[in-house]
Amino acid sequence: MRCTRIHVSCLRSLQTKGSSNLQRVNHSPPRKATAGRQPDAMTFSLTESDIVKWNVAITNHMRNGQCESAMRLFNSMPRRSSVSWNTMISGYLSNNRFDLAHQLFVKMPNRDLVSWNVMISGYVRNGKLRDARLLFDKMPDRDTVSWNAMLSGYAQNGYVDEARRIFDKMPNKNSISWNGLLAAYVHNGRIEDAQRLFESKADWDVVSWNCLMGGYLKKRRLVDARRVFDQMPLRDEVSWNTMISGYAQISELSEAKRLFVESPVKDVYAWTSMVSGYVQKGMLEEARKYFDKMPEKNSVSWNAMIAGYSQCKRMDLARELFEVMPCRNVSSWNTMVTGYAESGDIAHAREFFNMMPQRDCISWAAIIAGYAHIGHSEEALRLFLDMKRDGERLNMSTLTCILSTCANIAALELGKQMHGRLVKAGFGSGCYVGNALLAMYCKCGDIEEAHDVFKGISEKDVVSWNTIIAGFARHGFGKEALNLFESMKRAGIKPDDVTMVGVLSACSHTGLVERGTEYFYSMGDDYGLTANSKHYTCMIDLLGRAGRLYDAHSLMKNMPFEPDAATWGALLGASRIHGDTELGEKAAEMIFKMEPDNAGMYVLLSNLYAGSGRWGDAGKMRLKMRDSGVRKVPGYSWIEVQNKIHMFSVGDSTHPECGRIYAYLEDLDFLMKKEGYVSSTKLVLHDVEEEEKEHMLKYHSEKLAIAFGILTIPSGRPIRVIKNLRVCADCHTAFKYISKIVGRVIILRDCHRFHHFKDGFCSCGDYW
DNA sequence: GTAGGGTTAG
Numbered sequence: 001m002r003c004t005r006i007h008v009s010c011l012r013s014l015q016t017k018g019s020s021n022l023q024r025v026n027h028s029p030p031r032k033a034t035a036g037r038q039p040d041a042m043t044f045s046l047t048e049s050d051i052v053k054w055n056v057a058i059t060n061h062m063r064n065g066q067c068e069s070a071m072r073l074f075n076s077m078p079r080r081s082s083v084s085w086n087t088m089i090s091g092y093l094s095n096n097r098f099d100l101a102h103q104l105f106v107k108m109p110n111r112d113l114v115s116w117n118v119m120i121s122g123y124v125r126n127g128k129l130r131d132a133r134l135l136f137d138k139m140p141d142r143d144t145v146s147w148n149a150m151l152s153g154y155a156q157n158g159y160v161d162e163a164r165r166i167f168d169k170m171p172n173k174n175s176i177s178w179n180g181l182l183a184a185y186v187h188n189g190r191i192e193d194a195q196r197l198f199e200s201k202a203d204w205d206v207v208s209w210n211c212l213m214g215g216y217l218k219k220r221r222l223v224d225a226r227r228v229f230d231q232m233p234l235r236d237e238v239s240w241n242t243m244i245s246g247y248a249q250i251s252e253l254s255e256a257k258r259l260f261v262e263s264p265v266k267d268v269y270a271w272t273s274m275v276s277g278y279v280q281k282g283m284l285e286e287a288r289k290y291f292d293k294m295p296e297k298n299s300v301s302w303n304a305m306i307a308g309y310s311q312c313k314r315m316d317l318a319r320e321l322f323e324v325m326p327c328r329n330v331s332s333w334n335t336m337v338t339g340y341a342e343s344g345d346i347a348h349a350r351e352f353f354n355m356m357p358q359r360d361c362i363s364w365a366a367i368i369a370g371y372a373h374i375g376h377s378e379e380a381l382r383l384f385l386d387m388k389r390d391g392e393r394l395n396m397s398t399l400t401c402i403l404s405t406c407a408n409i410a411a412l413e414l415g416k417q418m419h420g421r422l423v424k425a426g427f428g429s430g431c432y433v434g435n436a437l438l439a440m441y442c443k444c445g446d447i448e449e450a451h452d453v454f455k456g457i458s459e460k461d462v463v464s465w466n467t468i469i470a471g472f473a474r475h476g477f478g479k480e481a482l483n484l485f486e487s488m489k490r491a492g493i494k495p496d497d498v499t500m501v502g503v504l505s506a507c508s509h510t511g512l513v514e515r516g517t518e519y520f521y522s523m524g525d526d527y528g529l530t531a532n533s534k535h536y537t538c539m540i541d542l543l544g545r546a547g548r549l550y551d552a553h554s555l556m557k558n559m560p561f562e563p564d565a566a567t568w569g570a571l572l573g574a575s576r577i578h579g580d581t582e583l584g585e586k587a588a589e590m591i592f593k594m595e596p597d598n599a600g601m602y603v604l605l606s607n608l609y610a611g612s613g614r615w616g617d618a619g620k621m622r623l624k625m626r627d628s629g630v631r632k633v634p635g636y637s638w639i640e641v642q643n644k645i646h647m648f649s650v651g652d653s654t655h656p657e658c659g660r661i662y663a664y665l666e667d668l669d670f671l672m673k674k675e676g677y678v679s680s681t682k683l684v685l686h687d688v689e690e691e692e693k694e695h696m697l698k699y700h701s702e703k704l705a706i707a708f709g710i711l712t713i714p715s716g717r718p719i720r721v722i723k724n725l726r727v728c729a730d731c732h733t734a735f736k737y738i739s740k741i742v743g744r745v746i747i748l749r750d751c752h753r754f755h756h757f758k759d760g761f762c763s764c765g766d767y768w
Numbered sequence: 769g770t771a772g773g774g775t776t777a778g
Contacts, residue, residue, distance in 0.1 A: 090769075117769040124770090148770035155771090179771040186772095207772045214772070241773045248774090272774040279775095303775040310776095334776040365777045400778050436778075 051081050058084065062091025065358075067100070082110055086118050093122025096391075098131075117145050124153030148176045155184030179208050186215035210238050217246040237265040244270055248277025268294065272301045279308030299327040303335050310339025315348070334362045341370025361392055365401040377409030378645065400436045407436075407443035410722045410749060411640050415440045435463050442471030445720045445747040445754055462493055470502035475754040476763035478510025495527050497535070504538035509753055509764065513546045533559075537567045544574025549583060565594045569601065576608045584608045596628060637701035637723040641712045648704040661707045665698060668707065672737040680730045697730045702748065706735065710742055718745040726750045736760050 054077050061070035074080070074088050085108045092101035105111070105119050116139045123132035136142070136150050147170045154163035163184040170177060178201075185194035194215050198204065209232040216225035229235070229243045240263040247256035256277050260270055271294045278287035291297075291305045302325040309318035318339050322332060333356045340349035353359075353367045364387040371380035384402055392398075399418050406415035418440075422433055434457035441450035454460070454468045465488040472481035485503050488495065495503075500523055507516030520539050523529045536559050543552035552571060556563050568587045575584030588605040591598060606621035638647040648655065655661065679697050702723045709719035727750040739746050740760035748755045756763035 086769080114769055119769090121769050143769095145770050150770090152770060174770090176771045183771065205771095210772045212772095236772095238773045243773095245774060267774095269774045274774095276774065298774095300775045305775090307775060329775095331776045336776090338776060360776095362777050369777065398777080404778080433778095 048081070051077070051079060051084060055081070055084050055087050058087050058091065062087070062094060065095055067092060067095050067097055082108075082112050082115065086112075086115050089115065090118045090122060093118070093125070096126065098123070098126075098128070113139075113141060113143055113146070117143075117149060120146060120153075121149040124149055124156075127157055129153050129157060129159070144170070144172050144174055144177065147171075148174075148180055151177060151180040152183070155180050155187060158188055160184045160188050160190060175205050175207070178204070179211060182208055182211050186211055186218070189219070191215045191219050191221070206232070206234050206236050206239065209233075210236075210242055213239070213246075214242050217242065217249075220250065222246060222250065222252075237263075237267055237269070240265060241267070241269040241273060245273035245277070248273045249280065251277070251281050253277050253281065253283075268296055268298055268301060271295075272304050275301060275308070276304045279304060279311065282312060284308055284312060284314075299325070299329045299332060302327065303329075303331050306332065307335045307339070310335055310342070313339075313343040315339055315343055315345065330356070330358050330360050330363065333357075334360070334366055337363060337370070338366045341366060341373065344374065346370055346374055346376070359390075359392070361398045364390075364392055365398045368405055369401050372405040372408050377405060377411075378647070380405045381409065381411065381414070381645065400433055403436045403440045407440040409638070409645060410444045410720065411645060412441075412444035412446060412720060413640055413642075415444055435461075435467060438464060438467045438471070442467060442474070443749070445475075445718075445749050447471060447475045447477070447754075460491070460493070462496055462499065465491075465493055466496070466498045466502055469499060469506065473502050473506035473509055475756065476509055476765070478506040478512060481506035482512075482515070495529070497529055497532060500527075500529060501534045501538060504535060504542065508538055508542040508545065511546060511765070513542055513548070516542045533561065533564050533567060536563070537570050540567060541570040541574065544571060545577065547578055549574055549578060549580055553583065563590075565591050565598065565601075568594075569604075572601065572604055572608075576604060576611065579612055581608060581612055581614070599625065635701050635723065635725045637705040637721055639705040639709050639719070639721045641709070646705070646708060648701040648708070650701050651699045652701065652704055655704075655708070657708060657711070660711060661704055662699075664707050664711055665703060668738060668741070669698060671741050672734060675737055675741065677734065677737050680733065697728070700728060700731050702727060702731050703734065706738065706746060706748075709746075710738075710744060715744065718747050720747045721749070723748065723750045726752050727755065732762065732766070736762055 054073060058070045058073050061073065070088065070091055074084065077084060085104065089101045089104050092104065101119065101122060105115060108115060116135060120132045120135050132150065132153055136146060139146065147166065151163055151166045154166060163181060167177060167181045182194055182197055185197060194212060198212050209228060213225050213228040216228065225246055229239060232239060240259065244256050244259045244263065247259065256274065260266065260274055263270060271290060274290045275287045278290065287305065287308050291301065294301060302321065306318045306321050309321065318336065322336055325332065333352060336352045337349050340352060349367060349370050353363060356363060364383065368380045368383050371383065399422055403415060403418050406418060419437055434453060437453045438450055441453055450468065450471050454464060457464050469481045469484050472484065481502065503519055504516055520531065520535065523531060540552045540556055543555065552574060556567060556571065568590045572584050572587035572591065575587060584605060588601055591601045602621055602625040606618045609618035609621065634649055636647055636649045638645050646655065702721055705721045706719055709721060713719055727748060735746050735748065735757045737760065739757035746757040753764065
């Protein structure tokens with residue numbers, strides 16, 4: 001994109017003196033040359049034309065990212081025109097060398113209006129709006145280009161109101177200004193405002209019509225988009241392509257194909273839209289047919305096809321194409337990194353990431369998300385810091401991606417910093433970011449802040465409601481979750497299947513058996529929803545926990561589909577709580593058949609045996625686990641202290657503060673026993689001597705993390721700890737005592753739910 | 769030097 005811009009300007013300056021007769025290929029009206037653009041080109045002497053050749057060479061070097069050789073050329077020029085200076089500045093800006101651009105700008109002997117505009121638009125292109133605005137306010141004269149550059153900067157970065165203020169203040173407006181404001185509304189989802197603006201005047205050009213049409217498509221308002229398409233007085237290839245891709249992207253491929261055939265201009269955009277349409281529907285053969293038939297391909301077309309293979313986890317085919325494609329760019333690399341990351345092959349993802357000749361924010365977001373996805377959050381966070389060190393600019397999407405990483409590892413402080421940055425950058429109240437923030441606070445255990453963020457989202461969608469309902473449910477505030485569910489319905493948002501999972505799990509986590517049963521059986525009548533396996537699993541969990549194992553089992557037998565491992569897992573969990581070894585064995589047997597690698601199930605079953613004193617069977621489970629090559633996921637806990645994540649495993653001796661932590665745990669142990677605490681050795685997996693068992697319980701990872709938290713986090717603030725497995729019953733009891741003894745709130749997230757310990761009680765009501 | 773369409777993240 002950036003290069004094209006330099007390219008066009010360079011052609012245009014050659015064109016001005018008649019040496020070339022290039023015609024624009026597309027059908028849009030020729031762009032008017034701005035006043036003040038012509039003068040130096042009018043009287044070209046031989047040396048002037050030599051200067052032009054130098055300038056063209058500089059442009060080419062800059063386009064290839066060779067800033068140093070461009071600078072050498074510039075320095076060796078016998079004479080320089082203002083165009084030479086501006087070309088250098090603009091080249092630097094396109095290559096993100098902002099300081100160098102600014103230095104040249106300051107040094108430039110006869111700065112013209114264009115130099116100022118080059119600087120401003122360079123900053124704007126890279127989202128550096130404050131720098132742009134500083135120059136804009138300082139510049140001696142402004143023309144329409146200057147105003148438009150600022151306007152589009154605000155428009156593209158979500159500052160709709162500031163864009164409007166600029167628009168209102170402009171002394172002269174051209175069609176670009178009007179389109180800038182229109183785009184401001186469209187890009188920020190304010191389609192109604194765009195529509196009103198559009199209706200307020202008559203002489204819109206084809207760009208405006210296309211923009212409005214694109215806005216409707218973005219909102220998936222296909223009928224409105226089509227109406228615009230049918231009504232527009234003039235269509236260019238962009239109009240056709242926008243409409244074709246609109247149909248293609250909602251998988252209306254027959255209509256897309258019809259328009260494609262009908263369209264008078266089938267350029268590379270149109271072909272690529274068709275490829276991508278079939279790719280999105282997973283119809284790879286059809287996509288490949290279009291891809292092979294394309295008269296010309298560019299990197300985007302190749303990328304679309306590669307993305308198709310990578311989305312279907314056919315990384316072999318993706319790689320084959322990647323290796324033969326003639327024009328790889330950052331996106332091609334990003335597509336490969338993403339593809340590998342999403343198919344769980346983080347090693348290859350990392351290999352490609354490391355090999356990339358250039359990276360952008362998407363590359364970083366992709367690899368970070370890759371690590372976050374497989375739970376390697378430490379590495380994700382390390383990469384985030386590397387990214388900042390690399391000077392990669394944070395945009396809304398990267399921030400959103402980092403937010404979800406923070407959420408996964410419950411890095412609340414870091415998440416809060418991200419929140420601050422989002423607000424500062426003006427991304428605060430949007431639904432997309434709002435939902436990510438909401439999820440982050442929920443997963444980090446700060447349900448109050450989550451609720452505040454939720455209240456601040458101006459346009460709550462079904463995802464916002466689902467997130468907060470599930471959030472309250474997981475924190476054990478079932479009544480609040482159900483109240484929100486009622487408000488949601490009052491607000492006119494239709495509950496979907498995800499909502500109902502949240503609602504049912506709220507009932508399950510709170511023990512509201514009757515109410516849950518009612519919701520479950522009225523889902524179809526009330527909201528037209530069919531229960532899926534997740535809903536059944538919630539119900540089996542709900543009944544099972546309440547001790548109604550028989551009902552749970554018969555509900556499962558009457559399911560309209562085969563139970564999956566998660567459903568059996570709910571039954572196994574309930575069997576363990578209520579000591580029904582026979583049912584537990586049956587459930588475990590089924591799970592082993594379905595997921596022979598599920599280490600958690602071996603542990604659950606082994607615990608079930610151990611709990612009823614069947615040490616022999618518990619031992620057999622361990623052997624079976626070892627023989628089948630399944631390894632138990634080691635339990636670990638982590639806690640964030642002063643922006644740093646500290647991780648602990650059972651009996652950990654690697655932490656620098658180990659000595660203090662163990663000594664403190666001894667003190668706590670003494671105090672707890674004085675209060676009546678007895679360690680429940682029953683639930684330790686291993687078959688060992690009583691004393692040793694107690695020793696192991698004492699140093700479970702969550703205990704170490706919480707002790708460290710009490711020692712380092714100032715009093716008055718809650719201790720937030722995360723555990724990757726379910727918290728053990730002994731730790732759970734201990735934390736109730738500890739919360740009372742030290743007078744602290746302890747918030748523990750295990751893989752299942754949240755526990756808020758306060759004054760000797762837990763929010764789960766010992767029901768988890 | 770300023771505006772609209774197709775690929776990659778979320």
